[in-house]
Amino acid sequence: MSNYNPVTPEIIKTLVDIVGSKYVISDIEKMEPYSKDEETDARYQHMPEAVVLPESASQIAEILVLANKELIPVVARGGGTGLAAAAVPLYGGIVISTERMTQVLEINTNSMYMVVQPGVRTDDVQKAAKEQGLFYAGDPCSGDSCYIGGNVATNAGGNRAIKYGTTRNQVYGFQMVTPQGKILNLGGRLEKSTTGYALDQLVIGAEGTLGLITEITLKLKPLPPKVVDLLAVFPDVDSAIDIVTKVIKAGITPTCVEFMDNGTIKSVEKFLNEKLPNSENGNYIIIQVEGKDDDDLDDKSVILDELCNENGALAVLVADPQKIWQSRKAFLEAARAESLIQSKEDMVVPVDKIATLMHEAAALSAKHKLAARIASHAGDGNVHFHVLKGSMSDEEWDSTLEVFQQEIYTLVYSLGGKLSGEHGIGYKRRKLMEQFTNRDELDMMRAIKKALDPNLILNPGKIFNM
Ligand SMILES: Cc1cc2nc3c(=O)[nH]c(=O)nc-3n(C[C@H](O)[C@H](O)[C@H](O)COP(=O)(O)OP(=O)(O)OC[C@H]3O[C@@H](n4cnc5c(N)ncnc54)[C@H](O)[C@@H]3O)c2cc1C
Incomplete structure (x- = not known):
């Protein structure tokens, strides 16, 4: 899995040929912001060997063909606001940033949809719809800095999911580049479809491990009066x-x-x-x-x-x-001001179990003398339970957190819940994912990954180990 090849000067030259020299970064200092997301524990950070800023699906396709041929890992990056170290290039390689793909391509007010590139900020999606008297229902709290492509890749939730669902419910379809560099359209502007496997739904929320999303058709609604x-x-x-x-x-x-x-x-x-x-x-x-x-x-x-x-x-x-x-x-920022290092648990349980979870989680954190800050999308059973490291030593923090997480997730799963309601697994929750997910279910996920990305090029080391 980690037998990848390095990004050589020849590879950099080919990347320059694909996107232009202005859009290939290999300077260590300039690449540093791409080594992390909003997870603040430095132990989750990893440097890329090159960062590329393409402007089109065809350029991305060329990069993925190259990466497959040369066995180089590739990680897609949106706004870098993720909280699971999912956009971190664990094995180095190439980071493909969508920061130049910022166009709203179409807003159709009659049929109420819009087509956007993946690098449009979520707040700008909302604003563009509103300017046309329409409403985009996705609303993660990071809307001022995350990108719509990142929202699709993480199936972002947010404040309005109780009524409108998560990002998955806002998407008609999208264009993506496969790990082998094929450009593909999944889903469609349809209200229903039973036409084979719902591959679009598989890619949504897959944290960039199955394809790189290059254009999205979003559902719009009338503005609430x-x-x-x-x-x-x-x-x-x-x-x-x-x-x-x-x-x-x-x-x-x-x-x-x-x-x-x-x-x-x-x-x-x-x-x-x-x-x-x-x-x-x-x-x-x-x-x-x-x-x-x-x-x-x-x-x-x-x-x-x-x-x-x-x-x-x-x-x-x-x-x-x-x-x-x-x-x-x-x-999040307020809790971070109290303690830069914290564990941001994102557990989700059936809504009728949230009271039990809240009660028990508070008791467990008190038992372990862990200060906690709690905010919750309570209407959909999703609890952000942030435990703060504060002045604990690294050793004490690691061992206390480990015991706390074992106890809390044993409880969460006994209540019919799961590890993450919306932030995803990334690299950060991988061990817990492997521990708490049914073995056959995990094997099925691994088989899908291997079938779609046989060289394990796209975002390796995330969600689960191969
Ligand atoms: C203050 C704050 C508040 C937040 N509130 C919420 C909230 O309310 N709800 C919520 O769900 N999340 C929330 N988050 C987490 C985060 O903002 C979301 O997960 C968001 O969807 C990530 O988008 P991004 O563009 O920053 O993606 P990134 O962090 O850049 O990437 C996240 C993942 O998506 C993949 N990816 C990115 N772009 C693409 C693409 N074009 N194609 C394929 N894969 C891609 C990456 O490889 C990575 O695996 C919050 C974060 C912060 C810092």
Whole structure:
């Protein structure tokens, strides 16, 4: 697996022939940003031997033909905002950055779709749709810096997944380059299809291990006429989380149901240097709902207000959307300001098990004296449980974290959950993936990888070992 060949001066010259000298980087200092993503533990970083910035699928195809012939690993890179060390070139080789592929190629307002290159930032996808009176529903908290190609490759979730699903649900189809350098279109602008294996669905979320996505056709929707964000503050985690299934059962179909625990609220307050409501003792549930008009929104807000109050809310407020979402989205950076090294667990359980998970996870982190910051896409059972290294020594951190992870994931799987709801496995969760995934399921994944990428060129060493 690691018997790859080095990127020689001859290979660099061929890469220059393909994309032009301006778009091949081999200077160590300039390549350094491509050695990592947003995982801050330096032990997950690896230097590439060359970084290439193509502008088209045909250039990418040529690079992959070359890499296959010469046995050189290739890693696709979007915005580099991943949290699983998935875009890190573990075996060196070539990083293909999509940073020059930033065009919105088409927006069709009648048929409500748009075609984009993979390097368009997610916020820009949303803005471009909005300018045409339409709505792109994908909404990861990293939208200002991640790319749409990265979102497809990781099947990014985010705040609106409870109503609109994850990135997979926003994609009609895409063009990709296979590991052997063939350009292929998967999926289609169809509302249904039972036409052989759903290969598009296999590539979405495969973290760049099965193909390099070069153009995406996205679904758009009409802009919601009215939106309100409610902030319900609860005295403890249990009563806050307990409201989640009640809100869902109320038949309102919220767009977002997000949770922040009190430690996280205080952390964000300090980071943003801004007072947040009931930050002394509150735990937040942020609920966003859409309505067809003001009356519809009022009716929904009254139902939610009653539900939250019956569940012991300290306050239910109409939130300033800018402020409340800035606070929610600052969660990661705020926790990072407290401790640069932290383990960002991204577990997902059935929604009705989230209360049990929250309770037990808090008990486990307390048992191991690990400070935790918790934010959750609670409406879809996805919990971001960040444990902070703080002033622990490396040895103490490694051994404590290992025991904590064994205990927490044993619990997660016993509840019917999985390792990652949206951040993916990458290199960082590979060992846990191999431990907690059914052996036959893992073998099936390995067989697919080997069939589609026999030379193991694309993003080797990620998700599982071969
Ligand atoms: C502050 C912050 C908040 C975040 N919030 C969320 C959130 O709410 N929801 C969520 O799901 N994630 C979130 N993330 C994680 C991250 O932003 C997502 O995983 C995102 O989808 C990664 O996109 P990217 O363009 O940065 O990809 P990268 O990090 O560059 O790459 C991620 C993976 O995708 C592959 N890849 C990238 N582009 C392509 C391509 N064109 N073809 C094939 N493979 C490709 C890479 O090889 C790698 O395996 C957050 C991260 C941060 C830092």
